[in-house]
Amino acid sequence: MKRYIPNQHGAWAMLILPFLFGVAASGGHYLHIPLFVCWLLIYLFSFPLLQWVKTRRSDRYGKPVLIYGALLVPFILYMIISVPNLFWFALPLIPLFAVNVYFAKTKNERALLNDISAILAFCLMVYPVFYVGEGESWEMATSLFVLSVLYFIGTALYVKTIIRERKNPYYYYASVIxxxxxxxxxxxxWPAVAAAPLVVLLLRAIILPKTGVTAKQTGISEIGFSAMLYLVVIFCM
Structure with a gap:
């Protein structure tokens, strides 16, 4: 199943939180259901594709790519037929994904630039979700996009202090600052109550890297931190 299901727990938060922000900014719409399925399949499709690029092992990753691709096509067609302008929202994702392909090919996926490129791609999902939900305040959608980007870039820095750069004090200081x-x-x-979870995230960045928390525990805990951020945003809206 490792060929089919991404093993990065924190990435699920990046998949879901911007989508929920888009729904919160616009209101629910029945098309959000097939749109989320489409978005989920894009993520599941891109995972084995990037692994294929990295390892060049079509025998291992070719089948998952074909299966997810076959499942994805009808959902893409349905969404484009239902909301033709969604095509334009997909265009910024192409150069961002190209960056991910480059770093996969050079076997350097842990580079911060690669992380930021993926974060921008995930967070841009706020806009098509907002558009499909016929939201009215693009300013609010942009505010939630910015919040998502800031949060996940901070998370990327923090996670590096736990895993790849745990012995590098400069990354720790960069994360805290x-x-x-x-x-x-x-x-x-933002309102003071909206800044409260940012204080919690600051304490996380300061304390947890010194506790010996594992990579798996870190990934799972990020789902909880994302839920906290979402609930505060809902409360403030």
Missing amino acids: YHIIMVVLGLLF
Whole structure:
């Protein structure tokens, strides 16, 4: 199943949170259901595809690519027929995915630039979800997009202090300083209650890397932190 199901627990938060932000900014619509299935299949399709690019093992990853691709096509066609303008929202994803392909090919997926490219692709999902839901405030959608990007970039830095760069003090300091800046920005531009989870994330960045928390525990906990952020956003809207 490792060929079919991504083993990065934190990535599921990136898949779901921006989508939920888009729904929150616009209101529910029945087309959000097939749109989410489409988005999920795109993620599941891209995982073995990037592994194929990285390892060049079509024998291992060719079948998952074909299966997910076959499942994905009818959903893409349905969404494009139902909402033709969705095509334009997909265009920014192409260069971002090209960056991911490059880093997979060079076997350097853990590069921060690769993480940021993936984060932008995930977070851009706020906009098509908002559009499908016939939302009215693009300013709100953009605010939630920015919040998503800031949160997940901070998470990428924090996760590196736990796994790849756990012995690198510069990454730890960069992560803590980044989260301090996030708190300051939150206090300046959002209600105080909305900045509260940013303080929690700052404490996470300061304390957890020193506790010996594992990569799996970190990934699972990020789902909880994402839920916290979502609930606070819903409360403030």
